[in-house]
Amino acid sequence: MLQSLIPRPRRILMTTDAVGGVWRYSLDLARELVAGGDTVMLAGLGPRPSAEQVRExxxxxxxxxxxxxxxxxxxxESALDRFPEEMQAIATAFAADLVHLNAPAQAARIDLPCPLVVVSHSCVVTWLHAVRGQVVAGDWAWQKDRNRAGFDRAGVVVAPSRSHAAMLEACYGAIPRLSVIHNGALPGPAVPRRESFALAAARWWDEGKNAKVLDAAAAIAEWPIYVAGPLDGADGQRACLDHCVTLGQVGHAEARRLMARASIFVSPSIYEPFGLAALEAALSGAPLVLADIATYREIWDGAAMFFDMHDSRALAQCISRLARDADLRRQFGRRAARRARKLSLQAQAAAMREIYDRAATAVAER
Incomplete structure (x- = not known):
């Protein structure tokens, strides 16, 4: 009886933004959902996407x-007041039968009759907890209450890793209907041979990406470290990278080509709820050198080389050890690729469809 009330295929309204990892997450997941017969409308917030992003x-x-x-x-906080009305208009025009929100704050005051799924990719509250060991206060204090309201409003809440789920509950208290689904990614391009450089990719203005340690390591590492991604943030943040080879903002396709060319991929992040760039690099067969944080241990333990996130010398030593040993690079590259293949978009989409079913069943049972 209840299964007959759960529509398949679905018309899914999904939020996104064009600035960070949520864009890639939402596009890759939406593409896989559409391939399985669903119809997806992406509703974006923030700075508008580039022409290339729009085409994709x-x-x-x-x-x-x-x-x-x-x-x-x-x-x-009042800047968010129009969101429920904007989403209601799009949901009605699109005839959405499920809404997938990629931030808990978006669910706080929304009132839609269809099932509501919320995915927490990151938030200011957990960022402060991980990066600075602080609780949210001052101009950002409203974030905690609004996110908490979003968790309570959602039919199902999803985190991209067990470590992020644990941090959410450490910061917000128990979250009913919380599930963990690892992200997936598309296979990367192949290149004839790898080149003698390490690659790192992130929004480097974000303190949580740990640019200072990366740059200090670059000053003493055996190979150069190429760095893709913006150095300047919208609020005046700036990362200073004096010893890395900075490439600036690059498109996604170019970033994947760089991952295929690089002989090592590095992520020094202090805060990563999942770490999509590491997955994409691993799918290209690049050996991974990762900060020893809970998320990376959960996903890559046994398949990557780890270093203390505060120790630039340890990072440089990892890079130099791999630079000197082609067999070791191949070994770690194969380990990373094997692990990465388990994190497929097909598996992610199948797991999300089960989440959508649960959210739809909960609405049908009301």
Whole structure:
């Protein structure tokens, strides 16, 4: 009886933004859902996407852009007040039968009759906890209450790793209906041979990406460290990288080509709820050198080389050890690739469809 009330295929309205990892997560997942018969409308918040991003999204999904900023890009909670009305209008016009929100704050005051799934990719509260050992206060204090309200409103809450789920509950208290689904990624391009450099890719203005340790390691590592990603943030943040080879902002396709060319991929992050760049690099067969944080241990233990996230010398030693030993690079590259293949988009989409079923069943049982 209840299964007959759960529509398949679905019309899914999914939020996104064009700034960070949520864009890649939402596009890759949406593409896989569409391949399985669903229809997806992407509703974006914040700075508008590039022409390249628009072309990619519209090749398989519909795309709309809202006036509301992402919650993490404003200190003024009232800037989010129009979001429920904007989403209601899009959900009605699109005839959505499920809404997938990629930030818990977006669910706080929304009132839609269809099932509601919330995915927490990151938040200011857990970022402060991990990066600075602080509790949210001052201009950001409203974030905790709004996110908590979003968790309570959701039919199901999803975290991309067990470590992030644990951090959410450490910061917010128990979250009913919380599930963990690891992200997936597309296979990367192949290149004839790898080159003698290490690659790191992130939004380097973000303190949690640990640019200072990376740059100090680059000053003494045996191979150069190429760095892809922006150095400047919208609020005046700036990462200073004097010893790395900075490439600036690069498109996703170019980033994947760099991962295939690089002989080592490095992530010094202090805070990573999942770490999609590491997965993409591993799918290209690059050996991984990762900060020893809970998320990376959960996903890559036994398949990567780890270093103390505060120790630039230890990072440089890992890079130099791999640089001197081609057999060791091949060994770690194969380990990373084997682990990465278990984190497929097909598996992620199948798990998310089960989550959608649970959320739909909960609505049908009301």
């Amino acid at each position: 999204a519209q090749s398989f999904a519909s795309l709309a852009w809202l006036e509301t900023p992402p919650d993490w890009m404003t200190r003024d």
